[in-house]
Amino acid sequence: MQDMSGFPLEIAGDTPPMVSFKKVRKAYGSLVVLDDQDLGVAAGEMVSVIGPSGSGKTTVLRMLMTLEKINGGVIYVDGKPLTHME
Numbered sequence: 001m002q003d004m005s006g007f008p009l010e011i012a013g014d015t016p017p018m019v020s021f022k023k024v025r026k027a028y029g030s031l032v033v034l035d036d037q038d039l040g041v042a043a044g045e046m047v048s049v050i051g052p053s054g055s056g057k058t059t060v061l062r063m064l065m066t067l068e069k070i071n072g073g074v075i076y077v078d079g080k081p082l083t084h085m086e
């Protein structure tokens with residue numbers, strides 16, 4: 001079960017961010033790809049993800065699609081944590 005301690009169970013408000021990463025951590029073994037990653041995307045906002053090859057761009061998208069489990073932190077979509085990947 002994902003550890004939600006220290007994180008809100010929901011992001012309150014009428015218009016929560018469409019996507020919100022809070023201190024998200026992702027590692028493949030000893031390779032830490034994302035360490036305490038925060039990210040916010042509002043509804044209607046257009047965001048580009050840029051960076052060198054291997055910096056974790058695809059990993060961010062795969063986590064958002066629940067194709068990868070995260071090792072720490074919480075990803076919220078429309079204010080609710082992505083828990084269905086459990």
Ligand SMILES: Nc1ncnc2c1ncn2[C@@H]1O[C@H](COP(=O)(O)OP(=O)(O)OP(=O)(O)O)[C@@H](O)[C@H]1O
Nearest residue numbers: 028029031033051052053054055056057058059060
């Ligand atoms: N399933 C996996 N197992 C082990 N390491 C992985 C796995 N998937 C990705 N990695 C590693 O995680 C890091 C980030 O990879 P990712 O594919 O997210 O980078 P990227 O920014 O999308 O790169 P590119 O611009 O080449 O597409 C890389 O070091 C990659 O080798």
Ligand SMILES: [Mg+2]
Nearest residue numbers: 054057058059
């Ligand atoms: Mg990629």
